[in-house]
Amino acid sequence: DQQVKQNSPSLSVQEGRISILNCDYTNSMFDYFLWYKKYPAEGPTFLISISSIKDKNEDGRFTVFLNKSAKHLSLHIVPSQPGDSAVYFCAASAQGYSTLTFGKGTMLLVSP
């Protein structure tokens, strides 16, 4: 039973446009959400996070939106750059627990 789902295995975007990566979760105990970026043969790199008390968090070109009623979050990258091409993982943790539950990832390809 996948508690964190990234239903789009891949996404292609042109440079300069917006990239929107989506994530759904089923566990209502999750209260902290993170996005990681991963290049081949490297470990995941932390990008941005959001607590369940907020519905938006912004850091430069990256913005994460959280819709608790829909159990849905999204990562917006504006403007997209070729260097953003990587696999993006959504992860979640529940209050009182330290472990992260990851989705399967979405491969983003930004073409020049």
Next chain:
Amino acid sequence: DTGVSQDPRHKITKRGQNVTFRCDPISEHNRLYWYRQTLGQGPEFLTYFQNEAQLEKSRLLSDRFSAERPKGSFSTLEIQRTEQGDSAMYLCASSSRTSRTPDTQYFGPGTRLTVL
């Protein structure tokens, strides 16, 4: 801040052999985690330590797997009698958990294990 480091980066072994991986967390981070990632999947939690205490183990961690963090600094993950199904990327992460902040984990580059 040198980040989380892992050694070795790659390991090829024959079925039945024992392997040991090392993880050095970000200094002053009190929590250390091990995850495993197979092709097409996200990382899956294996175990974690707070200082030297192992606080949680996943059911994925069979009795062939053992992890230690003897002095609350670096950690080792040993796999005994390796099987081909153990082939994966083994990721280590660390965090500095306080009561007021959520637990953001920072990952190392991983150790790629191939069991022949």
